[in-house]
Amino acid sequence: xxxxxxxxxxxxxxxxxxxxxxxxxxxxxxxxxxxxxxxxxxxxxxxxxxxxxxxxxxxxxxxxxxxxxxxxxxxxxxxxxxxxxxxxxxxxxxxxxxxxxxxxxxxxxxxxxxxxxxxxxxxxxxxxxxxxxxxxxxxxxxxxxxxxxxxxxxxxxxxxxxxxxxxxxxxxxxxxxxxxxxxxxxxxxxxxxxxxxxxxxxxxxxxxxxxxxxxxxxxxxxxxxxxxxxxxxxxxxxxxxxxxxxxxxxxxxxxxxxxxxxxxxxxxxxxxxxxxxxxxxxxxxxxxxxxxxxxxxxxxxxxxxxxxxxxxxxxxxxxxxxxxxxxxxxxxxxxxxxxxxxxxxxxxxxxxxxxxxxxxxxxxxxxxxxxxxxxxxxxxxxxxxxxxxxxxxxxxxxxxxxxxxxxxxxxxxxxxxxxxxxxxxxxxxxxxxxxxxxxxxxxxxxxxxxxxxxxxxxxxxxxxxxxxxxxxxxxxxxxxxxxxxxxxxxxxxxxxxxxxxxxxxxxxxxxxxxxxxxxxxxxxxxxxxxxxxxxxxxxxxxxxxxxxxxxxxxxxxxxxxxxxxxxxxxxxxxxxxxxxxxxxxxxxxxxxxxxxxxxxxxxxxxxxxxxxxxxxxxxxxxxxxxxxxxxxxxxxxxxxxxxxxxxxxxxxxxxxxxxxxxxxxxxxxxxxxxxxxxxxxxxxxxxxxxxxxxxxxxxxxxxxxxxxxxxxxxxxxxxxxxxxxxxxxxxxxxxxxxxxxxxxxxxxxxxxxxxxxxxxxxxxxxxxxxxxxxxxxxxxxxxxxxxxxxxxxxxxxxxxxxxxxxxxxxxxxxxxxxxxxxxxxxxxxxxxxxxxxxxxxxxxxxxxxxxxxxxxxxxxxxxxxxxxxxxxxxxxxxxxxxxxxxxxxxxxxxxxxxxxxxxxxxxxxxxxxxxxxxxxxxxxxxxxx
DNA sequence: CGGGAAAACTA
DNA sequence: TTAGTTTTCCC
Numbered sequence: 025x026x027x028x029x030x031x032x033x034x035x036x037x038x039x040x041x042x043x044x045x046x047x048x049x050x051x052x053x054x055x056x057x058x059x060x061x062x063x064x065x066x067x068x069x070x071x072x073x074x075x076x077x078x079x080x081x082x083x084x085x086x087x088x089x090x091x092x093x094x095x096x097x098x099x100x101x102x103x104x105x106x107x108x109x110x111x112x113x114x115x116x117x118x119x120x121x122x123x124x125x126x127x128x129x130x131x132x133x134x135x136x137x138x139x140x141x142x143x144x145x146x147x148x149x150x151x152x153x154x155x156x157x158x159x160x161x162x163x164x165x166x167x168x169x170x171x172x173x174x175x176x177x178x179x180x181x182x183x184x185x186x187x188x189x190x191x192x193x194x195x196x197x198x199x200x201x202x203x204x205x206x207x208x209x210x211x212x213x214x215x216x217x218x219x220x221x222x223x224x225x226x227x228x229x230x231x232x233x234x235x236x237x238x239x240x241x242x243x244x245x246x247x248x249x250x251x252x253x254x255x256x257x258x259x260x261x262x263x264x265x266x267x268x269x270x271x272x273x274x275x276x277x278x279x280x281x282x283x284x285x286x287x288x289x290x291x292x293x294x295x296x297x298x299x300x301x302x303x304x305x306x307x308x309x310x311x312x313x314x315x316x317x318x319x320x321x322x323x324x325x326x327x328x329x330x331x332x333x334x335x336x337x338x339x340x341x342x343x344x345x346x347x348x349x350x351x352x353x354x355x356x357x358x359x360x361x362x363x364x365x366x367x368x369x370x371x372x373x374x375x376x377x378x379x380x381x382x383x384x385x386x387x388x389x390x391x392x393x394x395x396x397x398x399x400x401x402x403x404x405x406x407x408x409x410x411x412x413x414x415x416x417x418x419x420x421x422x423x424x425x426x427x428x429x430x431x432x433x434x435x436x437x438x439x440x441x442x443x444x445x446x447x448x449x450x451x452x453x454x455x456x457x458x459x460x461x462x463x464x465x466x467x468x469x470x471x472x473x474x475x476x477x478x479x480x481x482x483x484x485x486x487x488x489x490x491x492x493x494x495x496x497x498x499x500x501x502x503x504x505x506x507x508x509x510x511x512x513x514x515x516x517x518x519x520x521x522x523x524x525x526x527x528x529x530x531x532x533x534x535x536x537x538x539x540x541x542x543x544x545x546x547x548x549x550x551x552x553x554x555x556x557x558x559x560x561x562x563x564x565x566x567x568x569x570x571x572x573x574x575x576x577x578x579x580x581x582x583x584x585x586x587x588x589x590x591x592x593x594x595x596x597x598x599x600x601x602x603x604x605x606x607x608x609x610x611x612x613x614x615x616x617x618x619x620x621x622x623x624x625x626x627x628x629x630x631x632x633x634x635x636x637x638x639x640x641x642x643x644x645x646x647x648x649x650x651x652x653x654x655x656x657x658x659x660x661x662x663x664x665x666x667x668x669x670x671x672x673x674x675x676x677x678x679x680x681x682x683x684x685x686x687x688x689x690x691x692x693x694x695x696x697x698x699x700x701x702x703x704x705x706x707x708x709x710x711x712x713x714x715x716x717x718x719x720x721x722x723x724x725x726x727x728x729x730x731x732x733x734x735x736x737x738x739x740x741x742x743x744x745x746x747x748x749x750x751x752x753x754x755x756x757x758x759x760x761x762x763x764x765x766x767x768x769x770x771x772x773x774x775x776x777x778x779x780x781x782x783x784x785x786x787x788x789x790x791x792x793x794x795x796x797x798x799x800x801x802x803x804x805x806x807x808x809x810x811x812x813x814x815x816x817x818x819x820x821x822x823x824x825x826x827x828x829x830x831x832x833x834x835x836x837x838x839x840x841x842x843x844x845x846x847x848x849x850x851x852x853x854x855x856x857x858x859x860x861x862x863x864x865x866x867x868x869x870x871x872x873x874x875x876x877x878x879x880x881x882x883x884x885x886x887x888x889x890x891x892x893x894x895x896x897x898x899x900x901x902x903x904x905x906x907x908x909x910x911x912x913x914x915x916x917x918x919x920x921x922x923x924x925x926x927x928x929x930x931x932x933x934x935x936x937x938x939x940x941x942x943x944x945x946x947x948x949x950x951x952x953x
Numbered sequence: 954c955g956g957g958a959a960a961a962c963t964a
Numbered sequence: 965t966t967a968g969t970t971t972t973c974c975c
């Protein structure tokens with residue numbers, strides 16, 4: 025006899041064999057209950073009446089076992105004076121279990137109910153004549169309760185179609201059979217044909233009776249068995265093995281007709297149980313239904329193949345419970361995506377959750393889907409997700425789009441329901457374009473009336489421009505420069521791509537055009553035809569206004585004495601016009617953002633303003649959004665206006681109402697040419713790359729968050745100090761943010777810049793107090809951490825607040841005795857040693873360039889030779905093998921071909937990387953000689 | 954009942 | 965230690 029501690033009764037209880045209850049919720053204290061299921065708890069004498077485990081009648085200590093068919097010992101042997109099973113016949117009628125009215129004929133009923141087909145194996149010859157079919161599945165989700173929670177009533181396991189009224193319960197039907205039978209229900213695992221360690225209990229007189237549960241059916245009562253009032257007890261982890269073993273053992277004993285198990289069998293059972301217990305799904309179970317007939321001598325014979333219910337999921341678990349979005353931080357976002365969105369959710373598992381955005385058409389078909397971006401660490405305590413919205417499928421839509429958001433749990437493809445609405449808002453660029461198009465039709469009409477529309481095409485470029493262009497353009501296109509002098513081609517020229525390219529980049533002469541020197545202006549300006557033409561356009565506010573201004577210009581130019589009054593007039597026109605516009609766009613905003621870009625008109629406007637000394641008017645004019653002309657140019661991707669505007673005095677650091685500078689806008693919209701226009705050359709006012717918008721981000725921060733290497737590179741090249749700016753939302757600097765992006769490319773870029781900066785971004789702490797390395801350790805992958813650890817002079821240890829296990833072990837094992845107080849100093853010394861030994865990545869001392877490296881550099885510098893080498897290295901992936909042998913090894917995963925790698929080598933590699941690769945290349949191919 | 958949360962446990 | 969889970973407790 026053994027003993028165990030009964031948790032219910034807080035005392036030791038004796039029992040016969042190890043397989044007896046250890047769970048604490050079945051009090052198997054009867055000496056004779058050896059292989060009984062907990063249903064046979066003593067003290068529940070009356071229970072036997074209702075929940076007798078017919079399958080496992082208690083037996084004498086040395087029972088007589090027989091071979092199949094299963095054998096039932098005389099019920100008189102039941103312990104504790106139980107009522108013999110003669111009473112089973114009507115027990116379900118008397119109590120909570122009942123049987124439905126007998127079906128007219130089992131086979132007829134079949135069609136009326138939602139049947140499942142018998143289990144697998146139906147492919148094989150079914151040895152059983154009778155068939156079990158599930159008439160009502162159990163509910164899909166149900167809260168599993170721990171033993172300690174099983175007080176009072178807690179709702180029963182209902183049928184899948186249960187309503188408040190009528191309620192349904194799991195139900196099976198026995199077909200193709202006549203005569204009395206027993207239908208058994210027990211709890212099984214879902215991915216294994218083996219019992220589950222959880223308990224399927226029925227509440228009876230303050231007591232939970234465990235599975236299996238048996239119901240009698242017969243001709244008279246019908247062949248439908250309904251299992252009412254069941255609950256599922258979640259076995260605590262520590263008891264899982266014991267419970268599972270007990271169940272398996274009980275089952276085996278039953279199958280073997282209660283023959284005593286051999287030592288070997290017990291051993292095998294142990295092993296098997298150990299295996300199963302290890303990865304049993306604790307949040308999912310299914311019901312197993314079996315049917316038996318009880319023959320003479322209580323011989324139990326299986327009469328139908330077992331069937332299994334659909335899985336029942338634990339409602340309270342994050343792995344199987346319901347998914348629900350409780351709240352969104354905001355209901356809208358930009359079509360460009362990357363907006364921060366916070367979802368409050370019901371319990372989710374960070375390793376097993378996705379946020380899906382999708383759009384349906386009128387027919388309910390999915391026309392678009394995308395997933396929000398977030399990391400495991402962005403899931404806050406199972407109840408909130410901080411993510412970045414995905415970009416909408418069409419970034420150029422001009423209206424708001426309603427989409428839906430839902431949570432998805434990949435493991436079981438569960439979705440949250442109902443989906444929440446989310447509205448994508450079109451980009452500013454599109455909105456303002458649309459607004460301008462509808463509220464003022466300056467665009468084509470205006471140009472038509474003032475330019476090409478006039479008979480003699482009197483509108484011309486400034487003379488200086490005409491002189492400058494041939495030279496400048498010739499670089500790009502010989503023909504155009506030749507054609508330039510001919511007036512008829514002027515229109516063509518000015519609208520040509522080459523011309524735009526030219527003014528987009530740099531042309532000092534062109535910029536002079538905007539200088540307030542009269543000589544720079546249009547020589548013959550507007551002819552009379554212009555005025556005539558303008559009457560036709562009188563209905564158009566913008567073109568009318570422009571025409572008036574141009575006319576004033578014309579007059580003033582020829583008669584300087586009226587200049588002053590003309591100036592005032594123009595100023596008034598300009599200001600009033602803006603006020604009339606919905607969003608206070610000025611003429612300047614309008615000409616820059618015309619749908620059909622009209623350079624001539626735009627420049628002319630600039631010149632006229634310039635002429636009247638109204639530079640300030642132009643350079644300081646902002647619309648209702650606080651956007652300057654520069655903002656608009658970036659928004660609308662009109663890079664060629666940027667330099668002229670700057671020259672005119674527009675402040676590049678001007679921030680709009682969202683605190684975006686024009687550069688912010690350019691980065692957000694990824695306007696590469698605009699960015700270039702800003703960064704190349706020297707604007708009159710120094711660009712301030714540290715300005716932060718309302719999201720707390722500088723342009724560089726935005727580029728990093730959008731994972732735009734090219735943009736980040738341009739910005740950093742323009743001003744390295746930008747990398748040390750901390751954003752104001754979480755205090756992260758560029759390196760922190762690159763860590764979060766987990767982009768090796770960006771990291772390398774920033775670290776390279778760091779080498780030549782005084783500010784130490786490595787030690788900078790964000791709002792949470794982390795340095796980039798520390799941040800990497802808790803948020804990024806190993807590769808990122810490794811990369812960073814290499815560049816930290818002290819390997820980041822001295823400033824660590826938290827050291828993950830792996831690293832800690834290294835430290836512990838490498839430092840021999842570091843005591844509590846002396847640890848830091850010890851380590852520092854040690855690091856100095858390490859640094860001199862193997863810090864080959866950072867070249868602090870200038871070295872002579874090797875011949876190989878020099879040759880390789882020359883080679884890469886030549887486009888043709890670069891391509892040739894790339895092609896050569898691409899054969900059989902030589903480049904990859906080669907790179908793996910060198911300092912480049914750690915980056916190989918970055919590239920798919922030699923071009924990418926060579927590009928890195930040429931533009932971004934460290935000296936060590938370059939040298940080692942040059943060396944390897946030389947050895948391998950000899951190409952460098 | 955279902956929901957919420959404290960306490961206990963674990964890596 | 966901390967942070968994440970599991971189990972118990974409570975309303």
